[in-house]
Amino acid sequence: xxxxxxxxxxxxxxxxxxxxxxxxxxxxxxxxxxxxxxxxxxxxxxxxxxxxxxxxxxxxxxxxxxxxxxxxxxxxxxxxxxxxxxxxxxxxxxxxxxxxxxxxxxxxxxxxxxx
Amino acid sequence: xxxxxxxxxxxxxxxxxxxxxxxxxxxxxxxxxxxxxxxxxxxxxxxxxxxxxxxxxxxxxxxxxxxxxxxxxxxxxxxxxxxxxxxxxxxxxxxxxxxxxxxxxxxxxxxxxxx
DNA sequence: CCGGATCCCCGAAGATACTG
DNA sequence: CAGTATCTTCGGGGATCCGG
Numbered sequence: 001x002x003x004x005x006x007x008x009x010x011x012x013x014x015x016x017x018x019x020x021x022x023x024x025x026x027x028x029x030x031x032x033x034x035x036x037x038x039x040x041x042x043x044x045x046x047x048x049x050x051x052x053x054x055x056x057x058x059x060x061x062x063x064x065x066x067x068x069x070x071x072x073x074x075x076x077x078x079x080x081x082x083x084x085x086x087x088x089x090x091x092x093x094x095x096x097x098x099x100x101x102x103x104x105x106x107x108x109x110x111x112x113x114x115x
Numbered sequence: 116x117x118x119x120x121x122x123x124x125x126x127x128x129x130x131x132x133x134x135x136x137x138x139x140x141x142x143x144x145x146x147x148x149x150x151x152x153x154x155x156x157x158x159x160x161x162x163x164x165x166x167x168x169x170x171x172x173x174x175x176x177x178x179x180x181x182x183x184x185x186x187x188x189x190x191x192x193x194x195x196x197x198x199x200x201x202x203x204x205x206x207x208x209x210x211x212x213x214x215x216x217x218x219x220x221x222x223x224x225x226x227x228x229x230x
Numbered sequence: 231c232c233g234g235a236t237c238c239c240c241g242a243a244g245a246t247a248c249t250g
Numbered sequence: 251c252a253g254t255a256t257c258t259t260c261g262g263g264g265a266t267c268c269g270g
Contacts, residue, residue: 009220010141010216011212011213011214011215011216011217011219011220012140012141012144012209012212012213012216013138013140013141013161014216014219014220014223015140015212015213015215015216015219016134016137016138016139016140016141018219019131019134019140020135020137020242021242022131022135022242022243023128023131024131025127025128025130025131025134026125026127026128026131029127037251037252038251038252038253039251039252046128048244049243049244050243050244050245050246051252051253052243052244052245052246052253052254052255053242053243053244055252055253055254056242056243057243065222065223071252075250075251076251076252077250077251077252077253078251078252079251079252079253086218086219086222089215089218090215092211092214092215093208093211093212093215094127096207096208096211096212097126097127097130097208097211097212098126098127098130099126099207100126100130100204100205100207100208101125101126101127101129101130102126103201103204104126104129104130104133104201105124105126105129107180107201108129108180135262136262136263137262137263152231152232153231153232153233154231154232163264164263164264165263165264165265165266166232166233167233167234167235167263167264167265167266168262168263168264170232170233170234171262171263172263186232190231190270191231191232192231192232192233192270193231193232194231194232194233
């Protein structure tokens with residue numbers, strides 16, 4: 001197998017691209033819990049993340065097919081974000097990754113003492 | 116809960132940092148299969164990745180505690196890389212993520228037809 | 231064989247201001 | 251309310267050369 005074929009073939013290289021966004025995992029986690037409007041979503045994000053960045057990441061995730069943007073034609077505007085079908089399947093990854101993340105945090109905090 | 120506390124607390128934000136490396140997932144996957152020397156590892160990576168980048172990523176992953184570098188005092192040098200304890204626990208994530216990645220690739224290829 | 235040291239480049243993230 | 255436009259900054263990745 002030629003090495004170049006790894007792209008578009010290897011699930012890890014492909015998955016990695018989705019996770020490049022600095023906040024993508026957290027956004028997906030929040031949206032896996034509940035469908036949210038833009039401002040609601042922003043309030044649940046860390047302070048350092050500006051709405052500009054959030055807007056961009058949401059757009060990227062939408063283009064990648066992981067989330068769905070539902071826009072209501074009304075004034076004031078109302079837009080809801082939720083996971084798509086393939087995005088919902090990502091929940092399994094979030095579950096396992098969340099567990100590992102806690103173990104990893106525990107490991108970081110101990111470092112030498114057992115945890 | 117203050118939002119700033121998310122760092123170091125939230126498993127997703129923490130995990131995300133580990134996965135920022137462009138090839139980290141693939142490296143971890145390769146090393147989850149077998150312990151390898153530097154050049155062996157490089158031969159399994161996509162061509163576009165230079166040894167400089169591989170070296171940096173390995174160093175980062177080592178500093179993060181996910182992999183272990185074992186150096187043998189001999190000429191020519193021999194260095195082996197393998198997963199650490201917390202790195203081995205990451206295998207579960209790789210399994211689930213690999214499955215999802217394949218579904219996602221399938222989704223990307225179909226896009227409109229069912230898969 | 232296994233890298234480190236440099237330099238460059240580019241894309242992603244942040245800051246700020248404006249809009250339907 | 252839910253964004254976009256623009257500018258700047260910053261860090262990671264690639265290329266190249268050097269060393270034990």
